[in-house]
Amino acid sequence: MLRELDFIESDWASLMWALGGTTAILRHSIASTARSWVTKQVDRRGEWTPKNVGRKAAGLVSGVVISAGVLAFSILGLARLPSVLFPARNFEQLPWLGWLPVLVIPEGVFVIAALVLWRKRRDVARGIVLSGVTLAVHVIVHVTTHR
């Protein structure tokens, strides 16, 4: 298409040729993209059987439960760990330390777990991502409303 431009006599005809060729390429790529998308959707229709939906829901719920466990362990266990390990030091003077077990550590664990599980156990990973987002939104709302 492009090489033909060298053999077209006038500039105006070359321009029209190039515009027509570009339109043709665009139409072809849009059509093939749309066709592959439709084929993919048709193929995926089989995923939405009651059995599969149940399995997905179970995966999602287990992701949320795992996240809740990690969060509980972090808040109840790790928050007290510095005071237990180093009783002589006064950690209450470091208010930012409180954010570690409540937000930073759980969110870090959620991100790593979601990345690791995304390929093999995507529904569980989605549950973890959902929990992570919920926790982040909760913290943002808490911080903005309790200033």
Add this chain to the structure above:
Amino acid sequence: MVPPLRLSPQTLQVLDAFLDAPKDWKYGYDISRNTGLKSGTLYPILLRLADRKLLETSWEATEPGKPPRHLYRLTPNGLQFAREHAIKGVAGSRVLALRGVKT
């Protein structure tokens, strides 16, 4: 899966252009001049015919630094198809309509 070919009057024009010298390789611009079709109409037709193996394509090696030139020729199946369907003139469209071919 490749959908069935839509035999529009423009597609028939292109097939006719190939039938003039069925064994020869042709450039897109030459087909455009012979048929009067613009590039935006011609190339989708050429792509559809090539997708259905009715046309074979080749790249003509040119001097370095310049893009290669695309060539088109009827395959044996394409030649048979073109001979069956490419009927010149208005009568051809009527015959196709009688055959139930979508134009």
